[in-house]
Amino acid sequence: MIQGLSWLLLFQLAGELLVLLLDWPVPGPVAGMALLFLALLWRGGPGRRLAQASSQLLLHLSLLFVPAGAGVVLYGALLARDWWPLSVALVASTLLAMAVAALLLRALLRRSRRDPEQR
Structure with a gap:
């Protein structure tokens, strides 16, 4: 370990x-x-x-979210002031990550159907 x-x-x-x-x-x-x-x-x-x-x-992954929670409490006023650009960035990055994951999955599935002997 x-x-x-x-x-x-x-x-x-x-x-x-x-x-x-x-x-x-x-x-x-x-x-x-x-x-x-x-x-x-x-x-x-x-x-x-x-x-x-x-x-x-x-x-123990959940313990790694404690510093993020502390940061939200510490920077609450800043988050309240800039909530709109942060929300736009959060939604846009989430949608982009989902789109990239979907395209990658589709490409990998297509590749696995084409080359079944390479598994």
């Missing part, structure tokens, strides 16, 4: 360093997650320890 968490933290650190060195406008953990994804593709999937650590984190 400790080794799996260590790998996750190392990839997060690598993402932070990459973003810092290349001056990218993305959060470091997102870059680290992309690096982890590439490593998992190259390796063929997660190892037992990484899968165990990830499963334990997912069991």
Whole structure:
């Protein structure tokens, strides 16, 4: 379990360093997650320890929403002042994410029907 968490933290650190060195406008953990994804593709999937650590984190995922809730309480006045642009951005990004997911699912289903022997 400790080794799996260590790998996750190392990839997060690598993402932070990459973003810092290349001056990218993305959060470091997102870059680290992309690096982890590439490593998992190259390796063929997660190892037992990484899968165990990830499963334990997912069991306690609701705890990660506590800081977001605290931020809503802390910045309540700002949210009340700028509710309209925030609402538009939230709805637009949700619709865009749903559309991208639908298009990706359709492409993957089409591909799986075309190449059944590659499964």
